[in-house]
Each structure stands twice: as structure tokens, then as C-alpha cells.
Amino acid sequence: MVSALGGRSVVFAADDPAKDAAKEAATKFTALDAQIRSHIANKALEALQKDVEEVTKAITEQADPKVKSRFGTLLGVIVKGTTDDGVQKVVIVAIGDTKDSSLFQYIRPFLAQPDLDVEPPLCKPAIDAAAKLVCDDAVGPLMTLVEKSHILTLSSAAMEAFARYGTHKGVRSKIFRDLINTVSKDQPGVGQRWDASMGDPVQTAKVRTNELTAARWGALSSSLVSTLNKMTGTQGATAEDWFKLYDDYKDGLDRLFVDPLK
Secondary structure (H helix, E strand, C coil), X not given: XXXXXXXXXXXXXXXXXXXXXXXXXXXXXXHHHHHHHHHHHCCCHHHHHHHHHHHHHHHHHCCCHHHHHHHHHHHHHHHHHCCCHXXXXXXXXXXXXXXXXXXXXXXXXXXXXXXCCCCCCCHHHHHHHHHHHXXXXXXXXXXXXXXXXXXXXXXXXXXXXXXXXXCCXXXXXXXXXXXXXXXXXXXXXXXXXXXXCCCCCXXXXXXXXXXXXXXXXXXXXXXXXXXXXXXXXXXXXXXXHHHHHHHHHCCCHHHHCCXXXX
């Protein structure tokens, strides 16, 4: 507040804008939380989908990352408060769009595949969301899908989710190694993997061979190339190129990360 006094401007104490914004955010959070819990209790599915829109809008309106994440927890309240696939899918997509890795906890349950031959209805949306969150905690569940799922569209999607992990130095070498190991087991023909340690590349390490193996190779070998090219910034043309690069650099895999996809 400003007033004129004797030709001078005098500034009186006013409310702190930051405190006002925090108070407004807290009020909005409390109101949304109560509204959401009421809709959950009444199984108001359409209303819950609109709640997701309101929460998403509220997140975008916040400047403080901590406040953004607090509003994000309301998406968690919704996804845990209903078993409706439609509502849960909307929430999963919204969580991915936040790119807030702290919200991965609400995505994790949907990455589970109890029956390796059956695709859970929300697993693919959860993979897509995890790919946007780029959370280190997602590495284990995603790699399990790559290595074990019999639904190869899920395995491929989970592998491609790793494309953005090139800047995550704490996990990128293990991701690289695990992807090479699981795909090389399915290499056709000899059913073996490449090893360049004895001069010219030779095949070693006998592995499984069956119809699933052939199908996995067809689905995952190209995904491996695309994923590792983006993840590392190093370019390989074939899966075999990457097997050889792995053998050449396995004692210092970080050297392969040139300009990974941000």
C-alpha cells in the first residue's frame, strides 16, 4: 500500500505475495482433497475424471516444485481410491505428463504382470508414463518386463522406456549391460552371444532356443538398437554391432555415452 505524505511516497507493510500464494495453494489443495475423497466414496467416476483435470491444472499453476508435487499426490489419491480402469488410465497418463519422478510410486503397481502370458489392461499406459518420469526406481520393474514378459509389445515398450536414461549415471551402465545380456540370449542360429575378447568375434555361452526366443529376437533386436542409440548417443546399425561394442567397452561402458538423449 502506497500513500503520499508531505510530497513523499510512503510504503506501508503489505501482505507478502509469496505467503499469499502459499495460502491460496493450501486452500485449493484442501478443497480438492475433500472433493476427490467425496467422489471416491460415492463412486462418481465421471466426476473423478474431471478431478484429474482440475488437479492437473492446479499443478501447472504452481511455481514451487514442492507444491506441484503436493498437488500431484492428489492424483495418487484418485488412482488408489478406485478400481475403474478408465479413471485409473486417465490418472496414469496425467502422472506421466507431470514428469515428476516423485509420483512414480503411484505408477509402480501397474507395471506388474502376474501372468506373463496376459497383458494387464493398464500396463502399457504405465510403461509410457514411466518413460516420461525417468525415475531410477522404475528401472527394476521395467527391466523385469523386458526380460520376462511373453507379451512382446510390452517388452519392447519397456525397453524403449530406457532411451532417456543416458544422463542417469548411477543406473545407465547396469541398464546397458542387462539389455545386452537379455537380447543376446535370443540371437538366432547358433543360440549364442558374441564375445570379442579372443580376437575376432566368436560366439560363446550357449543359451535357450525355442519359438519364444525367435519371436523375442524379432521384436527386441531392433528396439535394442533404437534404445541404445538414443540412450548413449553412440550409433550402432544392428544388435550385433551393439554386442561387439559391449564386449569392446565392457570395462568402461561410460565411454559409450557420448551425447545421450536428454
